[in-house]
Amino acid sequence: MTAEISASLLQRGFCVVRDFMPADLVRAFDSDYGAGSQSGNQAYSLGLPGADSMARLRPLLERLVASLRTGAFRPNRVGGGVFFAIGNGIDFGWHQDHESFFVNQTHRHYLNVYLPVRKPDPARSNLSIVPADNFAAVAPELWAKLEGRGAATVREEGTRRFISDDWRGGEIGALDFALDEIAETPELAAGDALLLRGDLFHRTQDASTDRVALSVRVSGDTHTVTRSHFKTSCEVKDWFLTQNAPMYEAIDSVFRDADELPLRDLLERAFALRTAAATESA
Numbered sequence: 001m002t003a004e005i006s007a008s009l010l011q012r013g014f015c016v017v018r019d020f021m022p023a024d025l026v027r028a029f030d031s032d033y034g035a036g037s038q039s040g041n042q043a044y045s046l047g048l049p050g051a052d053s054m055a056r057l058r059p060l061l062e063r064l065v066a067s068l069r070t071g072a073f074r075p076n077r078v079g080g081g082v083f084f085a086i087g088n089g090i091d092f093g094w095h096q097d098h099e100s101f102f103v104n105q106t107h108r109h110y111l112n113v114y115l116p117v118r119k120p121d122p123a124r125s126n127l128s129i130v131p132a133d134n135f136a137a138v139a140p141e142l143w144a145k146l147e148g149r150g151a152a153t154v155r156e157e158g159t160r161r162f163i164s165d166d167w168r169g170g171e172i173g174a175l176d177f178a179l180d181e182i183a184e185t186p187e188l189a190a191g192d193a194l195l196l197r198g199d200l201f202h203r204t205q206d207a208s209t210d211r212v213a214l215s216v217r218v219s220g221d222t223h224t225v226t227r228s229h230f231k232t233s234c235e236v237k238d239w240f241l242t243q244n245a246p247m248y249e250a251i252d253s254v255f256r257d258a259d260e261l262p263l264r265d266l267l268e269r270a271f272a273l274r275t276a277a278a279t280e281s282a
């Protein structure tokens, strides 16, 4: 099973693991969602899970991460989780994730563990995704520019369709086909896990049911991140920075003292600063 997961993440960029979470933990997350705690990120409305449920999920994630250790795709650092809920207005078009790219600066070893915890209909309100091999088969040159990356959105202007670069501004390339033509939509039930590489394009399948999914991110944290990447921006990135200002200010202050450092050090220093700030303002 482990070898299969590693191989599909490498070749296709995703993999479904059925019944990843036991039913009682799914129920605990569903009731966490009901308690209504919200992240301070104003870019979208994200719910926050409880610390107890996350502590119970963590060993399952650590086991998954350990099983990927010898593969060519090696996320290693389990982060926090957020809820993507249709009831909170989540209904995204085609994109590669933005904020994880602004922080990690690459999606080479970045994994989204996407876990529906309230799922009225397995056939609806899933994530539609564009598998890496499907993209590479129809547009190899464009996919070569996108693989391992993030912060990109499919946009339309009149009849023209293109992929915008929401990190540096401008566009990455034109699309002469719709991503829907090469997309796949794995059917998920509550408790299943969709493992999804950070560089895959994905969108909300539909907003017709009251679905809630927990998304936990696993970073590869050994590569070097640079001030110059962090300082590179455009209108869209500038907007994200203002919507989640305390986090980006903490990162900015780490880069005041360092041109570059391993991602793991950036995350630890920025987290320490934010904790200190929270204590001061409490």
Ligand SMILES: O=C(O)CCC(=O)C(=O)O
Residues within 6 Å of the ligand: 084, 085, 090, 091, 092, 097, 112, 114, 126, 127, 202, 203, 204, 205, 213, 215
């Ligand atoms: O839950 C959704 O519909 C969107 C989730 C998403 O974009 C993500 O997990 O990055």
Ligand SMILES: [Fe+2]
Residues within 6 Å of the ligand: 095, 096, 097, 202
């Ligand atoms: Fe996303």
